[in-house]
Amino acid sequence: MPDIDSPFDARFFRTALGRFATGVTVLTTTAADGTPIGMTVSSFNSVSLQPPLVLWSLSLTSSSREVFEQCERYVVNVLSAEQIALARHFATGNSRERFATVPHRAAPGGTPMLDEQCAAWFECRNHSRYVEGDHIIMVGEVERCGHSAEAPLVFHAGGFDLTPASKHSS
Template identity: 50%
Template sequence: MLSNASPEKATPPNFSAAEFRSALGMFATGVTIVTALSETGTPIGLTANSFNSVSMSPPLVLWSLARSAGSMAAFSAGSHYAINILSADQQDLAKQFAGKGLDRFAGVAFTPGAGGAPLLEGAVARFECFNRSRYEEGDHVIFVGEVERCTYAQGASPLLFHGGKFYAEHPL
């Protein structure tokens, strides 16, 4: 007989953090740069591959950010952010926005989107999001954005990430 009762909590993992990271790396993802404006109006942004669709009606997407991230306060407090999906030729830009202790926007062309969030030139798609809700889970915060506007480049190839390396799209 099947029981509908759920266990009270998960069993402890039988793997190391390194094994978990390696297993997660087997899931190929696109590469995004999430951008916004700080309270002082300074552009902020970071490389993220934790992006996914949530709902078509209303149009919702999600991404996540480590609680320890220096930009957490700005992303939490801001009304809008943009998710820029990078093109296959923007690997250097992905690395620039993943770096620490540098001006991530140095030499980067962008236009202001909803709420001033930077829309990066050359991105294959852009989602301009209202900062709808946040959920604290583990060592990250999950951001759910309500998409107010989106654009995409027909036929463009996205930048992909798999197993710790960048790839370009190749149809089978």
């Protein structure tokens, strides 16, 4: 542990942030040309119950930034503990090609969403955006949502949490 009087260390900061476990989501929307776009995001959180608001953040250098800033709606697909392969798939490669091999369907408002059963999903209207530091904070107003009994996928300390406690047990 560095001395508390030491200069700020960005690498140490990133490691400290990794000690906070987060859920794993795939954000999905449609580009202006109709192409479904998706990417893995772990910076998802609730904001308000009334009105129903959620937030997530996106790097200012993301190739999908413009699409998500300009879209009318998006879906937050909260992945289940069994969907590690989907998390990895939507975290790599070209965001315009990620749906080529992934079954998807339209959410009630028409936004593309994963066809596999996730732990939960939230179809959101793109409500507001705030640039802070090297990210843009996206706030969505939840129009519709659903959930299953599946345990959520958890990301912690740079990897997926595969402990028995994260597995669904009924």
